[in-house]
Amino acid sequence: MKLLLFFICLVATSSAAILGIDYGQQFTKAVLLAPGISFEIVLTDEGKRKDLSGISIRENDGGLERVFGSATGSLCTRFPQSCIMGLKPLLGKSVKSAETQLFLGRNFGVKLAGDDSRSDAIKVDLGLSNDSYKFAIEEVLAMNLHELKARALNDLEDNALAKPIVEDVVVSVAPFASHETKQAYLDGLKLGNFSNVLGLVDEGTAVALNYVSSKKFNKEDLTGEKEYHIIYDMGAGSTTATLFSFTPFTNGSIVLELESIGYDETFGGQLFTQSVHTIILEKFLTSFDLKDSTKLPPKVLARILEAAEKAKIVLSINSDYHVSLENLYDGKDFKTTVTKDEFEEINSDLMDHITKPIKDALKSTSPEKSIEDIKSVILNGGSMRIPFVQKHLATLLGEKRISKSVNADESCALGTTLQGLKLKTKLEKAKDIKVIEKSYHNFEIKIDDNDDDKLVFAKGCQINNSSRLNLGSHKKNMNIGLYEDGRLIKSYKFDDFLKKVNDVSCSSKDSKQIFGTFTLDHNKMFDLSNLEVECVASEEKGGFFQKLLKKEGDASEGTDEEIANNDGTIDTNATNSTQSSTSKSSKRKTKPVSINIPKPIYPHIKPMSRTTKERTFNKLAYLNSKDESRAELDQIKNNLESGCYELRAYIDDHQDELLKEMTEDEISNYSTFVRDTIEWFEFDSDGSSIDDFLNKSSEVASKKKDLDSIVEMSKVDISLAGMKKLYEDGTTIAMQVQSYMLESGTQISEIRQKYEKENFDFDKENDRIKFKLLREGGDKIMTLDKDLAKYKDHLAKVGELTSLSESQFNKIPKREVYEKYEAATAKIVEMLADIILIQESHKSRIETFNDKFDKLLERKNKKELRDKLKQEKGAEKETDKEAVEEEEENGFIEEESDSEPIESETKTKSTVNNEAESTENVHDEL
Known part of the structure; x- marks a missing residue:
């Protein structure tokens, strides 16, 4: 708790807010941190602490009507083809990926198309008349994020300590997220109008940080001994196990170290919902004597899915759930019952999926860990509430190891926000939590598509790191490929490379060597940041790749050993050992010359180009302005409608007072006015402008004011x-x-x-x-x-x-x-x-x-x-002067007789001077 208070005080030094977002597959949670606002959940308009991750987009009155999150209500069952829910797995994916089919199996009526300009990146087709309203996944994400930002700004408006600015944002991502997925998040945040993206935080890191920062450490706990724990996070769409350790030192500082992960990208709460959907759907087909569910209307499938979600929740507590859907199909109702036994039986083959992430996380450590090494397994995620999931975990772990010490819904958002603060301030205090994050993948490079690759950052190395490698000397233009676990991420083709190299002059004893600087940033994204030509004098000319290509035998193997680290890890504050080994036998003669790095070539999903982003940003800004106008009109409509009903109720409640001052016909005229206005509002106001509604509201307010005066008139003495x-x-x-x-x-x-x-x-x-x-x-x-x-x-x-x-x-x-x-x-x-x-x-x-x-x-x-x-x-000085002159004229000065008067005069003058100086000082001060 003390650590948490320290972080709160730290953010108070800045008036800007930090928004931490946990964008889940089913629900989104966000936390606001600002002066006067200490890690507060951003509530929905309905006052809920979490919001559905989705949006409904429909054509209405010649424009688009967008409804966000939980406010969609029944729209997604009435108009499923207009709803986009659970899009998280689609971020960074191709329309041909397996995730696409899983998404379509839950979003009935929605169509997905490929974007040819971005290697089949997914676009959502909602069947809108304007072809420009086929939205990229990043656009839909940006819509949700922008709406979340608007709610956060509303929370800041009443806070005098913080400025109403929400630009600093940090988002949690799955620890298995690919480069393409992370880039989709970054693009979505920019399109959502966040100018300062602090970073992307692994979900497991966020929960672990929340756990440690909230933990109360007594003096006897500060032993300096490392403890191992696992964050077991089962969300709607995936399950992860993050193995971490923390070491509380005697000086109060804590080192939090992320060790390894295990995961299942498709196993989560929605898979259980889908299984219940299958049970209900089979019973529905039997009841209506149907054989093919693919021909059912999307609305029917959506209503059954909604019932399946409710059944899954109820079956976590009760032994059965009664389904009752009125007018579901062909004008007929549908009723059935789903039992807990049916639910557990259909999911029995999924049991191994529950424990596999934990086992994988233990195996991925070096040296390998066992269950006995783990002090606790901390449960997180909404799907952890399913009883047989907890029961199956207890079988593997034992009841004592299972911990529910974090808020399963909000810990990720809280930890994400705290990590955002650390990324923003970049300060480390003595009693701060030092977070050591590691790479869960190997990152390699290849030159000119050669079969042999070079490990740059090994699995387990610390992130936010750089490495400078000697790539050797090249006689032709060069291609550099960047890989993650052997999968090509991006490549750089240097067409003018040879010209730049030839422009560099070296002495005959030197060779031109190419050095590349590679980075693994705090988002765990691998890239080439710098390429240089350098004149190098060496006992053995040529770098690793040149020797490797020339098959120089033992000499090459020796160089290989020099280049690679013992365990593949890279020191955060040092360059790769390739450079250090080279420096032992070489000496720089001239300053390195930089080579411009071209735009990367992406073999998979391409990021949005700058032009596409600008066009998309303008489109979203237009939709936002339309939403604001629509919201303003809705508010005016609400005011008019409520004003009409208030006026009608006022007439009924003050009938006696009004009759004292008015005739029944006059009162009836007011009642008729109210009735006519309500009829116009309900049946004839379509297509009316804002001014039309404002004029009607003004008339209603005027009538109400007249009646107020009449009622008051009946209460006062105006005789x-x-x-x-x-x-x-x-x-x-x-x-x-x-x-x-x-x-x-x-x-x-x-x-x-x-x-x-x-x-x-x-x-x-x-x-x-x-x-x-x-x-x-x-x-x-x-x-x-x-x-x-x-x-x-x-x-x-x-x-x-x-x-x-x-x-x-x-x-x-x-x-x-x-x-x-x-x-x-x-x-x-x-x-x-x-x-x-x-x-x-x-x-x-x-x-x-x-x-x-x-x-x-x-x-x-x-x-x-x-x-x-x-x-x-002044007068005394004049008297003294006259006395001296008189004595000089007489030619003598009687010293003895004059000494006393002189001393007395001196004393008097001194006293006067002191008094005068004292008075002057007082006056000067005044």
Whole structure:
């Protein structure tokens, strides 16, 4: 907990917010961290802590209507062909991949197409009339992320400590995510209008960090001994086991080290849902005597899938679930029952999938770990709530090792946000958690498609690393391929490479060597960052690849050993051993010359080009503006509808008061107006503009105001006697105000006289005080004359009524009398409130005048004293001068007789000087 508080304090030094996102296959969770907001979940509009990962996109009123997450409600069962749910497995995948078929098996009616310009990257076809509305997966992801950002901004609006800015973002990804998948996330974040992507965090890393940061360490726990734990995360679409260790040192610091992973990319909660869907679908086909489910309407399949999801949840607790779907097919209802035995039987062949990730994670460590080495297995993910999953894990692990010490729904989002803070601040304190992340893959390179590859970053090496390799000397243009576990990620073709090399001049004793710098960044993405030509003097000319290509036998093998590290790991703060081994037998003669790196060639899914991103960003901005306009119109519609029903209820509730002042026909006219407006809203408002709805709302508000006045009119005394009483009270208040103004003026006049008597500038101080009062909001006293004049005008109108006879007064419409009554009473209330403010302001003004007068008078007295002392000092000097002259004329000085007076005079002058200097110092300070 102390560590968590430290991180919270750290973010308080910046006013910008950090948004951590756990984008799951079924649900998305997000956490906001900002000054005044400590790791708070971003709620949905309905107040839920997690939101569905999906969107509904339909054509409506000539445009697109987008509904996000849980707000889709029943839209995805009514219009399944317009919904995109659970798209996470499609990120970075081809339309020909196996993930595509799994997705289509859960999203009925949705069509997927390949993007020829991006090597068959997936585009979603929702059957919209505009062909430009075939959305890339990155676009759909960006839509969800942008909506999430908007909700986070709403949370910041009421927070005075943080700026309403959400640009720093960090997202969790599956630890088995490919380069193409990670690039899809990065593109989606940019399209979602996040300007600063802090990074991508492995889900297992995030949960482990949340676990350690939330753990309370006592003094006796700080032993320096390493503990091993496993994060077992079963989500909707996949299952992972992340083996990690942490070491709590005696100084309070903790090292968190990610060791290895095991995973199953397709085994998760939705697979169980799909199994229940199969059970219900078979019973449905039998019930309706159907044989082919592929010809069923998407709506039917979607409703059965919705029932299957509910059944899976219920069967986690109960022994059976009753399915009841009204008007499901051919106008008929469908009812059936699914039992827990059926559920567990159909999933019995999946049992090995439950434990396999844990076993794989243990095998992937070096040296290999066993169950006995693991202190606990921490459960995470919503699908962990399925009882037989926990039961099967307990069989492998034992009950004692199973831990539920993290929030299975939110720990990933919390840990992701915390890692985002670490990535943003890049600070390491003594008692901080140091996270050591490792690569779970081997990263290699090949030159010119040669069969032999070179291991650059070995599995288990630390990430956020670089390595500089000697690629040898080349006589032709070169191609460099980058691989992950033998799978080509990207390649670079250097067409002008030879020209650049030939431009470099080396001495006859030197050879031109090519050096490449490769990086494995904090997102675990492998790339070529720099290529250089260098003149090298060596006992054996040529780098590893040149020797390898020339088959130089033992010498080549020796070089190979020098290039490769013992265990394939790379020191984070050092270059690859290739460079160090080369430097032992070579010496640089000239500065290396850089070679421009061309655009990479992608053998699989291509990232979005800059042009495509710009075009897509503009399209999304257009859709966002349309959504904002639609939201504004919806709000106006809601206000109109609620206003109509409120007005109708108001008429019913105040029938008796209204009848005192109105006829039944007049009241009926108001009721008719409400009925006509509601009918227009429900049946005739399609295609109406915002102004049309605003005008209707204005009419409803005006009618409501009229009725409010009539009801209030029935409650007040607006008879002739009542108006006379109002006039008398109002006149009394006006006289009191005038009397107070006169008294205030007298006080100010007395102060003026006091100032002028001492020759102080009253007008100057008066202007200063007025300006001060205006700055502090006490300007009512400056406008009192005008306000009193307006008040008297309203009072005079009441006075005109009181001068009438009873018969004349009764001829005036009550509405007109009430309006004058209302205006006068409103001014009376306003005037009384002003008087209180004016009294406080005047009191402050008088006190300020008196305080200033006292200071000026004190300053004046001190100045007079100083001047007096100066005059006395000058007179004494003149007397001394005359005495000396007289003695010189007499020709002698009686030393003995004069010594005492001189000493006395000296003492007197010294005392006077000190007093004068003291007075001057005081004056200077003033």
